[in-house]
Amino acid sequence: MIVIVDYGIGNLASVLNMFKKIGVKDVLISSDQETILKADKLLLPGVGAFDAGMNNLEESGLIPVLNKKVLEEKKPILGICLGMQLLTKRSEEGMKPGLGWIDGETLKFNLDPQLKLKVPHMGWNYIKVLKENPLIDTTSKNRFYFVHSYFVKCFDEKQSLATSNFGADFTCMVNKDNIYGAQFHPEKSLKFGMKVLENFSKL
């Protein structure tokens, strides 16, 4: 069973819709600790501010449950957008510490004004996959949909799974053992995102 963790933030319906489309039936949205404890895989979506996300996770009492599932039981987890940023140690966007499972931090885009790029980085972009992994092919020339003003910087470069470019290269997928993150929105990236979620469902 895949549980899409509902911590009161983000567009959960879209992720569920795409799993249904792929034909993954055993998937549900839940904020219930007992349900999450039974999950085989977790999906951590999220749109919005870093501190709001961490506050909601804390207030729902889910952090110990998530730590148990991810760090002790080693269940696969995929963080999407803010959900990926929450995997890091901290963010320039807020004061709260993150989950800290990924050895990195979340920074604001600080672009050369001469590039005339408009933040947020919004729209479709290509990604470059840096190493073999079960979610996405290294030869992928696929495009994905992004909407974000902050990005993840890995301290341990081995945890950077893929990069994209917005003024400069930035990490757009992370991975450490059973922990995965995608800065883009697979649930809104047509068949390209569908493939990522399908591969995740098969882990």
Place this chain on the structure above:
Amino acid sequence: MALKRIIPCLLYDGSGLVKTVKFKNPSYIGDPINAIKIYNDKEVDELILIDINASRQKRKPNFDKIADMASEAFMPFAYGGGVKTFDDFARLYKIGVEKVIVNSLIQEDPDVIKKVVAHYGAQAIVGCIDFKKPLFGAKAPYSYIGHKIKLSLVEYAHYLANELGIGELMLYSVDNDGTWEGYDVEITGQILNSVDVPVIACGGCGNLNDLKKVLYETNANAAAIGSMAVYSKKGMGVLINFPDRKSVIIED
């Protein structure tokens, strides 16, 4: 950097899809769900759906139908029409709409827009500016339900992006709508030079050259297509289609 987007802009009359000419004479196109399924296969960048009657008829968005549409849209989905209260926005985001498009609400209740921006972020709102050439004077913002807008186009765009904090603008030429004669490249360029937010050009697209022109001569971030997305050719029958992206979009 992010790729330029081409976006089918679908008009909905409360029951089915329609297409207008200069905002008038809506012709029936078909069922929105079928169209959205086809657009998935065509790998469109994004979808816009506007309920053209909701505000006119003072009714709420058709939330159930929009939820059905959103559940079939595996690309970013923007909705506009009859959205008036904070709760309307919240319901739309919850059922899977990424962006809500506002138009007459800008005159009616700017405070609710600011509240939504603060809560959901600037990227969750698109400000639609309809504009046309009045009998006398320069092209100006136009309200299809008769609100008075005293600002010039550039002032109005500025107000939306900088005062209300709206994250993206959609510039819809009423005079070009449904004509297949090309975008208003001049106005699109003027607005782009005066605001820092992404801009979607809309109204008048008739061929691939129109798309290239507005996307690369003005640096618009996105171009919406109406007639071209629902008819096979000008004056011809209904065909849900989408131009070949590769023949328009320059990829690095």
